[in-house]
Amino acid sequence: MLSLLQPKTNITTSLTGSDPYEILFFGLLIFGSICSFFYINCVLLFTLRSKQVFCETSRHILLFSLIFGDTYQQVPNLLLYLLACLLLKIPYYACGVLVLFIVFIESVSPLTLAVMSLERYVSVCHPLRHATIFTVRSTGTAIAAVWTFSFIYILIRVFMLVYLFATISMNLQMNDFCSKEGFFFPLIFVEFEKVYVSTLFLSVGVAIIGSYIGVARVARSASTDKESAKKALQTLLLHLIQLTLVLTSSLFSTIIIAIARTVNRSALLRVYNICFVLLIILPRCLGTLIYGLKDQTIRPVLLKNLCCRWRTSVVLKK
Structure with a gap:
């Protein structure tokens, strides 16, 4: 039991004391990337609420929930990264709020992808029952269940923290900058x-x-709409790719901790920044943009909103 309570390798101290110009370069790169994807995702969220048809279609409602979670997860991620770049330390409890919010949102995406896959399966394999199974109300209930499950996951982590605080003496002052690794430092986590x-x-x-296997089997029958089944298969394959990307982002801490044991301080900083962009930012932002561009109903409205806002900004600058 004591071995599970011992703190794991502290990677945060390894990220300090590096070249300030290099930190500035990576900071501007990551800040620009997050802001760009955040802007695109916000326009996509606005697009999904701009027309009544998007608010009444189950797959668009689920897509809105997926993008909402992925978008707003970038806000605390950006705050934590800026605090790390500026080497600012915050109280343990303030760090806990940011970290718990990130962990809470992490579970939403994979669970939403599972519901979206089941929705595509029902739409192809049971088209006559799709309208009665995936109504606006049932879809909202499924989304609420996903967020509730994620909240329960957070409660379990909080209870574990309370138990550790009551069992052993722990320093509640952050010695390094706030991070998920620094907050959940006991090995039991x-x-x-x-x-x-x-x-x-x-x-x-x-x-x-x-769901993919079920749709593929139904697609072989002569009575099935081949075009609809093909699109559903492509969507399910995209779900699987998105799940793989989200899984990779969930392994971010494990990858960084493993690398921290084998490389020096400056090399770890570069790896940390590169992995942060490739494993944390891109999986949560690029996938949702692909969903928006792939959907034939959303794409023209999304491109129009993006172009109109770009033209408006150009006119205002003039």
């Missing part, structure tokens, strides 16, 4: 994370692959 992530992504993976 590493073991819990491994079990939870493995169970979650295995379950969601089975749901997506099962």
Whole structure:
């Protein structure tokens, strides 16, 4: 038990004391990337609420929930990164609010992908029952269940923290900058994370692959709409790719901790920044943009909104 309470390798101290120009370069790169994707995702969210048809279609409602979670997860991520770049330390409880919000949103995306896959399966394999199964109300209930499950996951982590505080003497003052690794430092959280992530992504993976196999089998029948089945298969494949990207982002801490044991301080900083962009920012932003451009109903409205806002900004500058 004591081995599970010992703090893991502290990677945060390894990120300090590096070249300030290099930190500035990576900081501007990451800040610009997050702001760009945040802007695009906000326009996409606005697009999904700009027409009544998007508010009444189950797949668009689910897509809105997916993008909403992925978009607003970037806000605390950006705050944590800016605090790290500026080497600013905040109280343990303030750090906990930011970290718990990030962890809370992390579970929303894979669970929403599972519901979206089931929706595509029902639309192709049971088209006559789709309108009665995936109504606006039932879709809202499914989204509420996803967010509730994620909230329960956070409560479990909070109870674990309270238990640790009551069992052992822990320093509540952050010695380094705020991060998920620095907040959940006891090894017991590493073991819990491994079990939870493995169970979650295995379950969601089975749901997506099962839906894909079901749609593929139905697509072979002569009575099936081939074009609709083909689009559903492409969407389910995109769900699986998105799930893989989200899984990779969930392994960010594990990858960084493993690399921290083998490289020096300056090399770790570069790897950390590159992994932050590729594993944290891109999976949560690029995938949702692909969804918007792939959907034939959303794409023209999305491009119009993006272009109109760009033209408006140009006119205002003039």
